[in-house]
Amino acid sequence: xNNIVCIREVGLRDGLQxxxxxxxxxxxxxxxxxQVKSGFGEMEVTSFVPAHILPQFFxxxxxxxxxxxxxxxxxxxxxxxxxxxxxALGAGAKKINFVISVSESHNQANVRCTTEKSFQMLKxxxxxxxxxxxxxxxxxxxxxxxCSIEGDIKQxxxxxxxxxxxxxxxxxxxxxxxxxxxxxxxxxxxxxDIQSAVGGIPLAAHFHDTMGLGLANIFAAFEVGVTRFDxxxxxxxxxxxxxxxxxxVNTEDTVGMFNSMGIDTGVDIEKLIEVRRLLETxxxxxxxxxxxIKTF
Amino acid sequence: xNNIVCIREVGLRDGLQxxxxxxxxxxxxxxxxxQVKSGFGEMEVTSFVPAHILPQFFxxxxxxxxxxxxxxxxxxxxxxxxxxxxxALGAGAKKINFVISVSESHNQANVRCTTEKSFQMLKxxxxxxxxxxxxxxxxxxxxxxxCSIEGDIKQxxxxxxxxxxxxxxxxxxxxxxxxxxxxxxxxxxxxxDIQSAVGGIPLAAHFHDTMGLGLANIFAAFEVGVTRFDxxxxxxxxxxxxxxxxxxVNTEDTVGMFNSMGIDTGVDIEKLIEVRRLLETxxxxxxxxxxxIKTF
Numbered sequence: 001x002n003n004i005v006c007i008r009e010v011g012l013r014d015g016l017q018x019x020x021x022x023x024x025x026x027x028x029x030x031x032x033x034x035q036v037k038s039g040f041g042e043m044e045v046t047s048f049v050p051a052h053i054l055p056q057f058f059x060x061x062x063x064x065x066x067x068x069x070x071x072x073x074x075x076x077x078x079x080x081x082x083x084x085x086x087x088a089l090g091a092g093a094k095k096i097n098f099v100i101s102v103s104e105s106h107n108q109a110n111v112r113c114t115t116e117k118s119f120q121m122l123k124x125x126x127x128x129x130x131x132x133x134x135x136x137x138x139x140x141x142x143x144x145x146x147c148s149i150e151g152d153i154k155q156x157x158x159x160x161x162x163x164x165x166x167x168x169x170x171x172x173x174x175x176x177x178x179x180x181x182x183x184x185x186x187x188x189x190x191x192x193d194i195q196s197a198v199g200g201i202p203l204a205a206h207f208h209d210t211m212g213l214g215l216a217n218i219f220a221a222f223e224v225g226v227t228r229f230d231x232x233x234x235x236x237x238x239x240x241x242x243x244x245x246x247x248x249v250n251t252e253d254t255v256g257m258f259n260s261m262g263i264d265t266g267v268d269i270e271k272l273i274e275v276r277r278l279l280e281t282x283x284x285x286x287x288x289x290x291x292x293i294k295t296f
Numbered sequence: 297x298n299n300i301v302c303i304r305e306v307g308l309r310d311g312l313q314x315x316x317x318x319x320x321x322x323x324x325x326x327x328x329x330x331q332v333k334s335g336f337g338e339m340e341v342t343s344f345v346p347a348h349i350l351p352q353f354f355x356x357x358x359x360x361x362x363x364x365x366x367x368x369x370x371x372x373x374x375x376x377x378x379x380x381x382x383x384a385l386g387a388g389a390k391k392i393n394f395v396i397s398v399s400e401s402h403n404q405a406n407v408r409c410t411t412e413k414s415f416q417m418l419k420x421x422x423x424x425x426x427x428x429x430x431x432x433x434x435x436x437x438x439x440x441x442x443c444s445i446e447g448d449i450k451q452x453x454x455x456x457x458x459x460x461x462x463x464x465x466x467x468x469x470x471x472x473x474x475x476x477x478x479x480x481x482x483x484x485x486x487x488x489d490i491q492s493a494v495g496g497i498p499l500a501a502h503f504h505d506t507m508g509l510g511l512a513n514i515f516a517a518f519e520v521g522v523t524r525f526d527x528x529x530x531x532x533x534x535x536x537x538x539x540x541x542x543x544x545v546n547t548e549d550t551v552g553m554f555n556s557m558g559i560d561t562g563v564d565i566e567k568l569i570e571v572r573r574l575l576e577t578x579x580x581x582x583x584x585x586x587x588x589i590k591t592f
Contacts, residue, residue, distance in 0.1 A: 181556075183553060183556035183557045184515045184553075184557065185557045185558075186556075186557075209587060210587065210590075210591060211549065211552050211553070211556065211587055211588055211591065212511055212546065212549040212552070212553075212586065212587030212588065213511060213549075213552075213553055213556070215508055215509060215511065215512045216511045216512040216514075216515045216553065218512075219480045219512045219515065219516065220515065246587075246590070250508065253507065253508040253509075256507050256508070256509075257479060257480075257507070257508075257509055257512065260477075260479035260482075260507065260509070261479045261480065261481045261482075262481075290508065291505060291506065291507055291508030291542075292507055292508065294506075294542070295506060295507065
């Protein structure tokens with residue numbers, strides 16, 4: 001890809017976590033396929049978690065398998081622990097996103113172990129992944145900008161966690177604002193610090209729009225050199241284990257912002273809006289958000 | 297005021313232009329009074345336009361008179377021409393905001409004359425205002441970031457208009473993104489250029505949230521030194537003579553963004569949210585927007 005900015009759709013993972021509607025596997029396949037046609041090169045397509053915890057992802061293996069066949073798509077999957085990581089490897093995953101919360105309390109609530117244990121599992125997963133060809137393990141740092149259980153998160157702790165992930169050999173570090181506490185100045189500060197600390201490892205940003213600051217935060221991160229952003233079509237999303245979490249920053253609006261600035265994302269906005277309209281028909285009971293859609 | 301940032305509520309002017317509900321004068325008085333108690337030092341309280349064009353402002357003189365009695369408030373009024381300016385002066389206005397569109401077509405649609413005629417009237421108004429004590433005339437440049445009638449607006453034309461306003465002696469220049477076409481990069485570019493061109497005259501920004509970029513644009517302007525921002529409680533607003541214009545950037549979310557960055561606006565957010573809840577009862581037929589309100 002030669003796009004300046006890469007927007008990674010996480011609607012099929014983060015977007016499905018909080019909603020009650022159950023998407024059929026065939027609908028997920030259609031969603032991925034259509035969004036790839038609109039120009040998306042990266043999508044987080046599922047999560048390898050126990051189905052009794054998040055039944056939306058019962059079909060993780062099947063969805064990943066289908067997504068892996070699509071030309072032009074690098075599908076990633078989220079895993080909360082080593083067991084999920086092994087399942088993902090077994091299912092042929094080529095990009096595995098391992099999540100650790102900077103907040104000890106949120107890590108316990110979200111993945112049910114200490115952060116120390118999470119780091120041990122990440123280390124083992126990276127070792128195991130090296131036995132496969134072309135697998136990259138990326139690290140997501142949840143609650144990097146604050147936690148609704150634990151409160152403030154010290155920036156130096158986020159930097160420390162990012163350094164640990166870098167030393168273990170992750171291929172990318174994604175700072176996630178799980179609840180929506182980031183602001184443009186904290187975004188610039190933390191990404192600048194982490195860039196200095198981890199050198200050339202690509203950084204990505206994952207914002208929620210709880211306070212309406214999602215796009216302002218993306219712009220702020222872009223200003224300090226971040227070019228990889230997560231977002232959800234229709235502004236779906238939220239963590240079921242983070243009280244107060246609301247939707248992710250909206251994909252259409254994110255593409256629209258970069259388009260208006262003349263910065264290439266590789267996405268055809270007209271086609272993307274068609275996918276968004278399809279999403280409305282697939283999830284008729286869900287309230288979708290966004291501004292750009294109102295102008296089409 | 298010692299606040300770093302001044303947020304000017306324009307809900308009683310821009311916010312009422314497009315809606316069908318008619319607010320009683322006593323309700324406007326209550327709105328202004330309550331919002332001043334939440335910490336607002338500036339509010340645009342009305343518009344001196346013919347009542348047959350915008351009946352919402354039939355009570356302009358009365359509203360201004362009431363607002364002028366409130367301790368701590370500097371009420372401003374919008375005027376589209378010399379006649380409105382004289383009415384405002386006669387009603388005792390101390391801050392008169394004279395609007396000219398950078399787009400010739402929008403100026404014709406909005407104030408029904410050429411921009412050349414508008415500049416002549418602004419000149420006369422400034423001359424007349426000097427006969428009164430402590431009156432400041434400010435200039436608003438509509439369609440500074442694009443026009444839904446005329447299309448692109450050249451940045452050098454906006455700079456040229458700002459220079460003309462500066463030479464005439466306006467006390468502040470407000471760049472208005474009438475339809476919502478601004479993006480964070482264009483905002484930084486244009487404000488930087490105009491600061492160089494007009495020297496120490498205070499600049500203000502007026503954004504609409506059509507594409508969801510309102511807060512990102514405010515942050516971008518703040519980064520290049522702008523500290524005066526218009527916004528509308530509940531995200532009301534829109535120009536009746538600019539096709540496609542939607543609501544202004546939301547006041548609560550704007551205050552919330554600066555609060556989260558630790559930048560003082562002088563506003564008590566809890567009290568402001570109470571005013572926003574009152575607004576819902578005053579305008580039960582209007583759809584109000586905003587993110588922060590959902591977290592209270």
